[in-house]
Amino acid sequence: MDKKFNMSKIVSLICGIIFGIGLTISQMIDPAKVLGFLNIFGDWDPSLAFVMIGALIISSPFFHLFKNNKKPIFADSFSYSNNKELNKKLIIGSSLFGAGWGLAGLCPGPAIASLALFNTSSIIFVITMFVGFYLVKLSDLTTQAR
Amino acid sequence: MNIINFTPVSAFLGGSLIGLAVVIFFVFNGRLIGISGIASNFLNSKDNRFDNFLFLLGLILGPIIYKVFTQQEINISISNSFILLAVAGLLVGVGTRIGGGCTSGHGISGIGRFSLRSIVATITFMIIGILTVWIKNLI
Numbered sequence: 001m002d003k004k005f006n007m008s009k010i011v012s013l014i015c016g017i018i019f020g021i022g023l024t025i026s027q028m029i030d031p032a033k034v035l036g037f038l039n040i041f042g043d044w045d046p047s048l049a050f051v052m053i054g055a056l057i058i059s060s061p062f063f064h065l066f067k068n069n070k071k072p073i074f075a076d077s078f079s080y081s082n083n084k085e086l087n088k089k090l091i092i093g094s095s096l097f098g099a100g101w102g103l104a105g106l107c108p109g110p111a112i113a114s115l116a117l118f119n120t121s122s123i124i125f126v127i128t129m130f131v132g133f134y135l136v137k138l139s140d141l142t143t144q145a146r
Numbered sequence: 147m148n149i150i151n152f153t154p155v156s157a158f159l160g161g162s163l164i165g166l167a168v169v170i171f172f173v174f175n176g177r178l179i180g181i182s183g184i185a186s187n188f189l190n191s192k193d194n195r196f197d198n199f200l201f202l203l204g205l206i207l208g209p210i211i212y213k214v215f216t217q218q219e220i221n222i223s224i225s226n227s228f229i230l231l232a233v234a235g236l237l238v239g240v241g242t243r244i245g246g247g248c249t250s251g252h253g254i255s256g257i258g259r260f261s262l263r264s265i266v267a268t269i270t271f272m273i274i275g276i277l278t279v280w281i282k283n284l285i
Contacts, residue, residue: 009200011174016201018167019179020208024220026160027153029209032223036151038272038279043150047157052253054161059168060258067259072176080178080255083246083263090267093245094252098271100237102278104225107249108242109181111235112202114222116209121224125235132239133186 008074020113026051029113031105038102168255171201178259180251181205182242245271 027033028051036045072078101107106114106125114122168179175197188198209220225231242248245267247256252271256264 012197013200013204015167015171016204020205022160022163024209024212030222038275045151047153050154050157051161054158055165055254058165062169073174075176078176094267094270095274096241098274100234102275104234124231128232128235129239132236136243137190
């Protein structure tokens with residue numbers, strides 16, 4: 001048990017690092033690149049579609065291979081939401097997120113990774129994003145996701 | 147429409163690494179990567195708090211390690227309007243919590259499992275993101 005406990009911590013750190021390097025190599029860490037992807041009606045940069053394709057090609061087969069396994073290697077059980085509900089909250093929440101994403105070109109992963117570059121803009125975005133997390137928690141509107 | 151700055155190879159390679167992180171986290175820790183979920187749970191929940199902290203720390207270390215090993219600068223171009231950044235940050239924080247996921251949680255972990263809910267969420271935030279950029283460019 002104890003060993004498993006510690007190994008899961010190491011895995012968490014390593015996964016964060018790999019994810020952060022992936023965001024850097026793909027340039028998704030750069031808001032200008034994201035805004036270029038969303039600028040379909042102007043000068044369009046389709047690159048980020050390839051980030052998603054790459055991520056899905058690697059990850060999707062494993063979800064389906066392992067979904068019948070009883071236990072993950074370093075934890076006692078799989079824990080993730082299997083929420084299938086299609087409701088107003090999903091649409092409203094995703095719309096608000098899309099508006100913020102289109103305004104600054106930042107979503108949560110790249111925003112946090114870009115703290116590595118010590119620029120004030122990233123810090124302001126991340127602080128207000130956490131304020132947003134907290135406000136939703138206070139208002140009890142959270143959709144428990146993943 | 148004009149296609150510019152297209153970098154499919156580095157995008158695909160970086161995306162594959164992101165997919166690899168998702169696989170390792172799933173197979174070893176039994177959890178799905180969604181950054182908004184990990185970050186908000188780090189703030190709001192005692193469950194797995196240290197795991198979540200270490201993941202977020204790794205996320206920040208990733209670009210630093212890249213820089214050290216490749217000796218390449220990471221150049222990004224980001225708005226310097228603090229009002230725009232604060233509004234966008236709030237919208238992203240509030241929206242991802244109400245909608246239960248972001249680009250990674252819905253866009254990769256959700257779609258990878260063929261979750262209809264995540265497909266709907268991803269199409270929604272993509273459309274609104276595209277419209278926001280379009281309107282912003284009109285003003």
